[in-house]
Structures are given as C-alpha cells and as structure tokens.
Amino acid sequence: MQIFARNLTGRTLTLSCDKSTRIESIKDQIYTADNEDGNGISPPQQRIIYGGRQLCDSRTIEDYNIQQFSTLHVTGSLSGGELVYKFIVVVFSIAFGVPILKYVYRQYVSKLIESATESIANAQKRATERVSGAGRRVTNNRLSGRFK
Known part of the structure; x- marks a missing residue:
C-alpha cells in the first residue's frame, strides 16, 4: 500500500509499505527519500x-489504523533547548560584563506580575460595573434601600 509523508518544507514523499511495517522502518524510508x-x-x-x-517507533x-493514501506529518524532535538558552546567557554576560541572568529573570517575573495585576484590576472593574441596583451602583458594603 502507499502512504504519503509531508515534511516541514511542504515536500510530500511517497512511501510503499504494508500493514505490518514498523514506524522505525517508515522513518528509514523517509530519511533515504x-x-x-x-x-x-x-x-x-x-x-x-x-x-x-506522535507515532511510537x-x-x-496497523496499530494506528493508518489506511492507504493517508498522510503522515514529519517534524524534527525538540530535545532540550535549555543548552541554547544557557549559551546565550553566557555570551551576553561575557560580552557586556553584566549579570544578565538576574536581569532576564527580573524582567520575566515583573511581566508576569504586571499582567496578573492588570487581569485582577480588569475583573474587579467589570464586576463592579455589572453589579447595580435601580440604576445606581452598589458598593461593597452598602446596598440601596430597595435590596435591604
């Protein structure tokens, strides 16, 4: 049977296999093609x-019920990423002579706190706008005479 594999560049590869073919041999076919x-x-x-x-090697x-003329999508695996980040931090700290890691951490945390504070303020504002009685805004501890 024929199946197709589409890679990240959009190129479609045609692969021939049968139902008992393992995914690892499909990967080998994709690599050679x-x-x-x-x-x-x-x-x-x-x-x-x-x-x-994601298919297991x-x-x-047949385990995944892949039929004839089905399309598999091929991507590269992302392993880690932490090493690249550490490398960038080390390069910046050497180049500029500043403790860049503390700076990046502070910037990240301050953005998180700022967005959380804005979200809470917006939620409180919307809640107080929606709560009204007889056309008048009801405050936290006072209710208008109608609701007592």
Whole structure:
C-alpha cells in the first residue's frame, strides 16, 4: 500500500509499505527519500504525527489504523533547548560584563506580575460595573434601600 509523508518544507514523499511495517522502518524510508539533497532529518530525530498523535517507533501501521493514501506529518524532535538558552546567557554576560541572568529573570517575573495585576484590576472593574441596583451602583458594603 502507499502512504504519503509531508515534511516541514511542504515536500510530500511517497512511501510503499504494508500493514505490518514498523514506524522505525517508515522513518528509514523517509530519511533515504528526503536525504537526496543532504537536508534530511535522521531517523532518531524524526517525529511522525498522524491524527494529532506522535507515532511510537516500535508499533506498526496497523496499530494506528493508518489506511492507504493517508498522510503522515514529519517534524524534527525538540530535545532540550535549555543548552541554547544557557549559551546565550553566557555570551551576553561575557560580552557586556553584566549579570544578565538576574536581569532576564527580573524582567520575566515583573511581566508576569504586571499582567496578573492588570487581569485582577480588569475583573474587579467589570464586576463592579455589572453589579447595580435601580440604576445606581452598589458598593461593597452598602446596598440601596430597595435590596435591604
């Protein structure tokens, strides 16, 4: 049977397999077909998505109920990312001679606090605007004579 694999560049690859084919062999086929120009993603780095789910290497096509002419989406796996962030922080701290990590942390925390404060203030404002009695605004501790 034939299935299709679409990579991040939008290129669609045609793969031939049967129902008992494992996902790891599909990854190998994708790598050999996509690596003609040297830009292919190696099989351990590939993530194959079908129906919104990431496919496990040890399972077969039949396990995921992949039918003929179905399209699999191939992406690269994101491993870590923390190393890149630490590298950027170290480069900035060496280049500018300032403790950049503390600065980034303070900026991040201050933005979080600022957005939370704005959200609470907006919620309080909307709540007091909606609570009214006989056309008059009802304050926290006083109710108009009608509601007593």
